[in-house]
Amino acid sequence: MRFISLAFLLFLQIAVKAQTSEYFVIVTIDGVRWQEVFGGVDSTMMSAKNYQHLKKQFDAQSGIEKANLLMPFLHQQLKPNGVLLGNRTENSLVEVANPYWFSYPGYNEIFTGYPDSAINSNDKFYNPNVSFLEVLSKQAAFKNKIAVFGSWDRFSYILNDKRSGLLVNDGFRNLEGNLNDFQKLLNQQQHELPKLFHDAERLDYVTFYHALEYLKKDKPRVLVIALGDTDEFAHSSQYDFYVEAIHQSDKWLKILWNYIQSDKQYKNKTTLLITTDHGRGAIEDKGWIGHGSGTKGSNEIWFAAIGPSAKLFESDSKIYQAQFAATIMKALGMKYTVNHTYYKEITK
Numbered sequence: 001m002r003f004i005s006l007a008f009l010l011f012l013q014i015a016v017k018a019q020t021s022e023y024f025v026i027v028t029i030d031g032v033r034w035q036e037v038f039g040g041v042d043s044t045m046m047s048a049k050n051y052q053h054l055k056k057q058f059d060a061q062s063g064i065e066k067a068n069l070l071m072p073f074l075h076q077q078l079k080p081n082g083v084l085l086g087n088r089t090e091n092s093l094v095e096v097a098n099p100y101w102f103s104y105p106g107y108n109e110i111f112t113g114y115p116d117s118a119i120n121s122n123d124k125f126y127n128p129n130v131s132f133l134e135v136l137s138k139q140a141a142f143k144n145k146i147a148v149f150g151s152w153d154r155f156s157y158i159l160n161d162k163r164s165g166l167l168v169n170d171g172f173r174n175l176e177g178n179l180n181d182f183q184k185l186l187n188q189q190q191h192e193l194p195k196l197f198h199d200a201e202r203l204d205y206v207t208f209y210h211a212l213e214y215l216k217k218d219k220p221r222v223l224v225i226a227l228g229d230t231d232e233f234a235h236s237s238q239y240d241f242y243v244e245a246i247h248q249s250d251k252w253l254k255i256l257w258n259y260i261q262s263d264k265q266y267k268n269k270t271t272l273l274i275t276t277d278h279g280r281g282a283i284e285d286k287g288w289i290g291h292g293s294g295t296k297g298s299n300e301i302w303f304a305a306i307g308p309s310a311k312l313f314e315s316d317s318k319i320y321q322a323q324f325a326a327t328i329m330k331a332l333g334m335k336y337t338v339n340h341t342y343y344k345e346i347t348k
Ligand SMILES: [Zn+2]
Pocket: 031, 102, 103, 231, 235, 291
């Protein structure tokens, strides 16, 4: 009897260990609707507007076919080996817990695990809440081993780099430190490329390749890549560019994951989580252009995970983005303890 229970305990220990990750990569794609993730492009938009080039590339008979065309990495490479949740047509529910349904409150919720109702604007203010990244960075094993790259210049505020000391490269800030030629070129290019959006948001091209190059060169234990083209194009009513930005983000995910799985250090020890900060409204009433508590459905989100800890993100019940922080900590074999309330990890 004693032997059996010892053997069982050992089995449990091995099972838990098998689900932990040494490395974690988080990619957020701002304001991407679950409707496009699981159903592909909206066919009425393709016919109604002058989007013939997109219709040819992304339109099809069924939602599944269209989703495969729009995000082939997510559906063909990730899903069979990972977790992809938030398809409301299959009653898979992933939601925002904060009451605002826009970016700063959303990223605060993701990174602190706390849907703080006092975080109610996108203004430039240093977040009083501590993120799981800040908690991790105080551990010797993670010190100077965490990096955040964001297209929007608010990430340094959301993660309070002044207090936390985290490396946050966002907006049009140049990456500093010992740089190679490609990193220097990216620093230069971000000022030469057209400023398509506004002073606070650079193009994702720069953010993604800065992050990927840093990953290859400096080998962080935790990396965050926060993309934003999708939300910006939607806000300017350019459904065509919104769709193309989703497709491009999926291509970058493939490049990122293929690198991770080709690198000796990262291979089979790294979990990748992909999600969004909020949803958007319906196509019918042009709700897709915006989001916020006045736009029905923009609290509805989705996420995907692949890697050794992907199973920790699986659940049959409704999941809130506030649960990611504690779940990621668990995936890294750490306990999330912080001086504010937070949502517990995802449970099956
Ligand atoms: Zn937005």
